[in-house]
Amino acid sequence: MIKVMGERMIRAAKLDGSLYEEIKTDRRAPLQAAIVVVLSAMAAGVGVMLQSGIGDFFLKTMQAMMEWYIWAFLTAVVGTRLLQEPQTRTDCGGVVRMISFASAPGLVRLLGVIPGLGGFVSGLATVWMLGATIVAVRKSLDYTTTTRAVGACVIGWVAQWLLMGILLDLRGPVPGA
Numbered sequence: 001m002i003k004v005m006g007e008r009m010i011r012a013a014k015l016d017g018s019l020y021e022e023i024k025t026d027r028r029a030p031l032q033a034a035i036v037v038v039l040s041a042m043a044a045g046v047g048v049m050l051q052s053g054i055g056d057f058f059l060k061t062m063q064a065m066m067e068w069y070i071w072a073f074l075t076a077v078v079g080t081r082l083l084q085e086p087q088t089r090t091d092c093g094g095v096v097r098m099i100s101f102a103s104a105p106g107l108v109r110l111l112g113v114i115p116g117l118g119g120f121v122s123g124l125a126t127v128w129m130l131g132a133t134i135v136a137v138r139k140s141l142d143y144t145t146t147t148r149a150v151g152a153c154v155i156g157w158v159a160q161w162l163l164m165g166i167l168l169d170l171r172g173p174v175p176g177a
Contacts, residue, residue: 005032009104012036012132020098020139033100040106040129041065047112047121067164068103072096075133075156079141083152087142098140102132130157 011019023029045061052060076095080088105128112118130153138149 001028001032004028005035008032008101009036009107012101012104012136013128015132015135017135017139019101020136023098023101024094024140030097033097037065037068037100037103040103040109041068043107043109044112044122044125047109047118050113051115051118063164063168064106066167067160068106069096070163071133071156071160072099073156074159075099075137075152078155079137079143079149079152082155083148084141085143085148087144089142090140095137095140099133099136102136103129105129105132 008019008023023033041061041064044064045057045059048060049057073092073096076092076099079095080090080092106125108128109121109125111121114121133153134146134149137143137152138146141149141152143149
């Protein structure tokens, strides 16, 4: 299972669209998909840990998982409800499962431990994951054009960014700190 999952992560990072057809029929894919998301989120946490400490590792890991889930869910809703095509035949859960592998490029965020590279690596990972998600959405929703997949992903990402901004603003300063 580990070898297959690793190969799938590499294929996702290479933007291999055939991966998503394979995942549709694999009963082990949901567990693998969840592991990929957790590993990517942990890479984000490790990327900030050396500069900020172990507490920020946990905070950044949880934040990355929330950001990913909100983005995936909103992209799936937009893709299956607002931008669906006649041949689109799937549910939000199926789309979320399949685009989980698109978070594989997020593992590059481990390089954020290198002083001075944190912001660059984070930006690179975000753009790479967006590209992988576009491929996953196009394949999982059977879109005929990449433009529609880009639209679903960008709308989902912007909505996620706004929602996370609101949530992070709500936490405010910690009393007594």
